[in-house]
Amino acid sequence: xxxxxxxxxxxxxxxxVLGTIGVLVAACGGTSTAGTGLAADQTLRFPSDSAIGTLDxxxxxxxxxxxxxxxxxxxxxxxxxxxNVVPDIATSLPTISSDGLTYTFKLNPKAKFWNxxxxxxxxxxxxxxxxxxEGQDAYGGNFDHVVGYDVVSTTKDWAHNQKMLxxxxxxxxxxxxxxxxxxxxxxxxxxxxxxAAQVVDPTVVNQDDANWWSxxxxxxxxxxxKMVSYTPKQSIAFDAVPNWWGSPQPTxxxxxxxxxxxxxxxxxxxxxxxxxxxxxxxxGSDISPDDILRIQKDPTLSKNLKFVNKVxxxxxxxxxxxADSVFKGDLASGPAHDLRMAFSLxxxxxxxxxxxxxxxxxCSAADGGLITKGLKGYAGDGSDPLAxxxxxxAKALLKSGDPTGKKTANLTYYYDPNKAIYKATAENxxxxxxxxxxxxxxxxxxxxxxxxxxxxxxxxxxFREGWQADYDHPQDWFDNLFIKGGGSNGGEFTDxxxxxxxxxxxxxxxxxxxxxxxxxxxxxxxxxxxxxxLVYFKGEFLFKPYLQGAGSNNFNDFYWNEMKIxxx
Amino acid sequence: MFTRGALxxxxxxxxxxxxxxxxxxxxxxxxxxxxxxxxxxxxxxxxPAAEAALLHYYHLDLPLPEQYVRYVTGLxxxxxxxxxxxRGVQIMPxxxxxxxxxxxxxxxxxxxxxxxxxxxxxxxAVRQNTWVDYLATTTSVIGYSMPNFVIASLLFLLFGIGLYxxxxxxxxxxxGWTGTYGTFDQILIPGFALGFPYASIxxxxxxxxxxxxxxxxxxxxxxxxxxxxxxxxxxxxxRNALIPVxxxxxxxxxxxxTGSVVIENIFGIPGLGKEFATSILNRDYNIVIGLFxxxxxxxxxxxxxxDLLYTVIDPRIRx
Numbered sequence: 001x002x003x004x005x006x007x008x009x010x011x012x013x014x015x016x017v018l019g020t021i022g023v024l025v026a027a028c029g030g031t032s033t034a035g036t037g038l039a040a041d042q043t044l045r046f047p048s049d050s051a052i053g054t055l056d057x058x059x060x061x062x063x064x065x066x067x068x069x070x071x072x073x074x075x076x077x078x079x080x081x082x083x084n085v086v087p088d089i090a091t092s093l094p095t096i097s098s099d100g101l102t103y104t105f106k107l108n109p110k111a112k113f114w115n116x117x118x119x120x121x122x123x124x125x126x127x128x129x130x131x132x133x134e135g136q137d138a139y140g141g142n143f144d145h146v147v148g149y150d151v152v153s154t155t156k157d158w159a160h161n162q163k164m165l166x167x168x169x170x171x172x173x174x175x176x177x178x179x180x181x182x183x184x185x186x187x188x189x190x191x192x193x194x195x196a197a198q199v200v201d202p203t204v205v206n207q208d209d210a211n212w213w214s215x216x217x218x219x220x221x222x223x224x225x226k227m228v229s230y231t232p233k234q235s236i237a238f239d240a241v242p243n244w245w246g247s248p249q250p251t252x253x254x255x256x257x258x259x260x261x262x263x264x265x266x267x268x269x270x271x272x273x274x275x276x277x278x279x280x281x282x283x284g285s286d287i288s289p290d291d292i293l294r295i296q297k298d299p300t301l302s303k304n305l306k307f308v309n310k311v312x313x314x315x316x317x318x319x320x321x322x323a324d325s326v327f328k329g330d331l332a333s334g335p336a337h338d339l340r341m342a343f344s345l346x347x348x349x350x351x352x353x354x355x356x357x358x359x360x361x362x363c364s365a366a367d368g369g370l371i372t373k374g375l376k377g378y379a380g381d382g383s384d385p386l387a388x389x390x391x392x393x394a395k396a397l398l399k400s401g402d403p404t405g406k407k408t409a410n411l412t413y414y415y416d417p418n419k420a421i422y423k424a425t426a427e428n429x430x431x432x433x434x435x436x437x438x439x440x441x442x443x444x445x446x447x448x449x450x451x452x453x454x455x456x457x458x459x460x461x462x463f464r465e466g467w468q469a470d471y472d473h474p475q476d477w478f479d480n481l482f483i484k485g486g487g488s489n490g491g492e493f494t495d496x497x498x499x500x501x502x503x504x505x506x507x508x509x510x511x512x513x514x515x516x517x518x519x520x521x522x523x524x525x526x527x528x529x530x531x532x533x534l535v536y537f538k539g540e541f542l543f544k545p546y547l548q549g550a551g552s553n554n555f556n557d558f559y560w561n562e563m564k565i566x567x568x
Numbered sequence: 569m570f571t572r573g574a575l576x577x578x579x580x581x582x583x584x585x586x587x588x589x590x591x592x593x594x595x596x597x598x599x600x601x602x603x604x605x606x607x608x609x610x611x612x613x614x615x616p617a618a619e620a621a622l623l624h625y626y627h628l629d630l631p632l633p634e635q636y637v638r639y640v641t642g643l644x645x646x647x648x649x650x651x652x653x654x655r656g657v658q659i660m661p662x663x664x665x666x667x668x669x670x671x672x673x674x675x676x677x678x679x680x681x682x683x684x685x686x687x688x689x690x691x692x693a694v695r696q697n698t699w700v701d702y703l704a705t706t707t708s709v710i711g712y713s714m715p716n717f718v719i720a721s722l723l724f725l726l727f728g729i730g731l732y733x734x735x736x737x738x739x740x741x742x743x744g745w746t747g748t749y750g751t752f753d754q755i756l757i758p759g760f761a762l763g764f765p766y767a768s769i770x771x772x773x774x775x776x777x778x779x780x781x782x783x784x785x786x787x788x789x790x791x792x793x794x795x796x797x798x799x800x801x802x803x804x805x806x807r808n809a810l811i812p813v814x815x816x817x818x819x820x821x822x823x824x825x826t827g828s829v830v831i832e833n834i835f836g837i838p839g840l841g842k843e844f845a846t847s848i849l850n851r852d853y854n855i856v857i858g859l860f861x862x863x864x865x866x867x868x869x870x871x872x873x874x875d876l877l878y879t880v881i882d883p884r885i886r887x
Contacts, residue, residue: 047836051653051654051846052654053653053654053655054654054655054656056655059655136617136618136621136622137618137619137621137622140618141618154617210655210656211656213656214655214656214657231665231838232651232654232657232662233654233657233662233666233838233843233846234745234838235745235838258744258745258836259838260744260836262833262834262836265724265743265744265834265835265836266836268724268728268729268743269728269742269743269744271729271732272728272729272732272737272740272742273737274742274743274744418849448849449603449851450603
């Protein structure tokens with residue numbers, strides 16, 4: 001009897017096998033061509049392991065959001081693929097008055113929102129004022145040199161109490177005048193940044209100030225693409241705007257982005273043909289070293305792999321403000337200076353990148369100053385004496401800085417282990433300090449949120465610090481990190497000479513004239529042994545060979561409307 | 569369908585579930601607010617006034633008891649507030665959508681758990697000490713010896729990458745989640761990965777239980793009466809053998825719910841499990857509290873369902 005029962009099961013076994021096969025998706029990569037060398041289906045697909053925070057220009061803050069948003073909105077200026085500031089809705093770069101206080105822009109009369117509304121100069125006054133008021137936790141502060149900023153930025157409930165920046169005026173619909181309180185050489189760069197400075201349609205935003213951007217029907221921008229669906233934390237999709245006012249006209253007609261949990265899955269789906277690229281949306285540093293090493297060994301796949309220097313540097317930061325810091329004081333010379341120098345010279349960066357960066361492919365030694373290689377203000381390869389490895393000198397300096405060994409007897413280096421590279425660098429510098437200085441430094445992982453809170457509140461004397469540039473201008477680094485009161489100056493470093501050089505450079509409208517002062521400021525910090533440089537990050541991207549026009553610079557992915565999907 | 573006593577029992581349990589949900593959410597609320605750091609922090613620290621405005625917007629500047637009262641009031645009205653990280657995203661609709669996604673995978677896992685588990689257990693019992701029994705037993709041992717994340721990774725490697733390579737891209741597991749409901753294969757493989765370890769436990773339990781039952785007198789009597797093997801096994805033996813199996817279904821559901829945290833992250837499924845991990849890492853307090861509450865309710869309801877199943881399987885059990 002039991003044989004009969006099992007016999008029935010045998011009968012369904014082939015069906016089970018067929019069923020199993022049936023549930024596996026048949027995926028054919030072939031697409032037809034139309035004689036143009038382009039694929040018939042111009043749909044771009046890629047993953048992100050981070051969901052959208054917001055696409056509201058006033059509040060945009062995160063890299064993933066910026067990478068999407070720059071295709072949906074326009075400002076007066078923008079960065080081209082080589083990071084030059086170029087006109088966007090403005091017809092040219094602004095006319096700047098001789099005193100550096102008045103910027104006059106002429107607007108492209110063809111510019112319009114995808115709902116058909118023409119862009120007027122007054123829309124920029126509305127948009128910038130709104131960002132200044134509602135974007136205080138994002139990039140609203142970029143307008144702090146505009147006349148009237150203090151009033152607008154402190155306005156409560158701006159949506160219902162709209163005050164405009166008094167320094168902005170619109171003599172006509174195509175002319176915009178912006179007056180500054182003092183010369184500010186960074187202003188054009190800040191206007192080109194894909195955050196805070198993009199124009200929105202007041203008639204749409206006023207209907208639902210908080211949520212207008214999250215619904216396809218009201219997410220109205222001037223860019224070449226518009227949102228067509230958004231499922232929070234799952235996916236988002238965009239279509240090209242028909243008859244877009246700008247150029248080049250988009251060839252890619254649909255863009256689909258999945259918010260996945262793990263970039264390893266994105267890589268495998270790329271290999272399957274499910275994604276056209278990996279790394280867009282701010283994910284250029286999120287492919288695991290294991291995957292990169294595997295892909296590098298594959299003769300076919302390795303052709304899809306591209307590395308780009310990105311905009312992040314990490315270093316060891318010393319506490320200069322806390323009373324219990326052994327690294328405090330003696331800026332130019334003295335025991336504390338020698339101690340800081342000893343800690344920096346004891347690190348062999350060649351070994352560090354070998355260990356922490358998958359054999360040196362995901363990052364490079366930070367030996368050219370704090371500002372990441374490729375950005376304006378980079379001091380030059382090998383120019384940072386703090387990045388030199390000299391164990392003998394380091395030991396001598398340690399003896400000078402801590403003759404009894406008491407100061408360095410119980411030091412702790414704090415870091416956040418949310419990125420593998422932070423953990424790897426912490427473990428490696430600990431090992432190198434032990435080997436090259438003969439001192440044991442404890443390393444203490446702290447979860448990311450706590451770590452950020454503690455270091456921005458000056459709780460540590462020795463810790464991992466880093467910076468991801470917001471825009472390609474040295475001011476972004478110095479004012480935030482190494483000027484007294486800078487919001488991210490976790491080590492409370494301050495040097496009057498650095499402050500003076502940075503203040504002078506910040507006021508210079510011509511960035512080329514300002515850069516030497518910024519570099520001098522960095523060199524002064526090198527002389528102060530203000531930090532121990534570690535590594536510059538690289539971004540890793542996977543691009544299918546049929547993608548044309550895809551790529552990334554230090555900051556941003558190339559614009560979607562520059563891309564084409566070739567036949568494949 | 570239910571007696572008055574059973575309805576009273578269900579009512580009592582539902583009231584207890586409400587208290588449990590409030591208690592769990594309160595404990596989590598107090599716990600997460602004790603954690604240092606928050607979702608609003610990043611390396612670019614806003615000036616203090618902006619930071620204060622942001623805290624005010626999310627009511628995080630209120631005294632904790634006041635925040636708690638606001639939270640509980642919202643909870644009782646089905647409003648869990650707004651995400652701190654993803655602006656404008658209301659949490660209740662988000663969790664409901666993600667719960668539906670997780671439910672699809674979870675249901676597949678339960679089907680595997682119960683279906684494969686009972687099937688393997690029954691076959692192993694009725695074919696005791698044959699190669700079929702050894703194969704089923706070995707499969708079970710492998711199943712419950714391997715954590716589900718190992719099984720998931722292997723399946724991903726096998727069906728997602730290996731099969732793609734072997735068939736030149738003609739056949740493969742298409743990971744992720746397409747559209748609202750996902751596709752059959754997008755549910756099936758993760759469901760199997762999630763359910764297989766528990767199916768192995770069910771198989772072992774079913775086998776042991778069946779072996780005990782099929783040796784009992786009433787089964788021998790049924791056979792002596794000339795009933796077919798299928799009728800004897802399914803109608804007479806299996807029904808009684810299932811009682812201990814049903815007993816562990818409650819804990820198994822809990823295992824499947826918690827296991828989804830790993831599985832959904834591996835397969836990129838936008839469900840509660842994936843949300844659980846990301847919201848904790850992001851310090852997205854409201855979502856964390858909402859998720860814990862959701863899980864508490866799901867687990868409590870699953871246990872109630874299991875208790876009610878007893879009455880269906882064994883009429884001698886009454887409430």
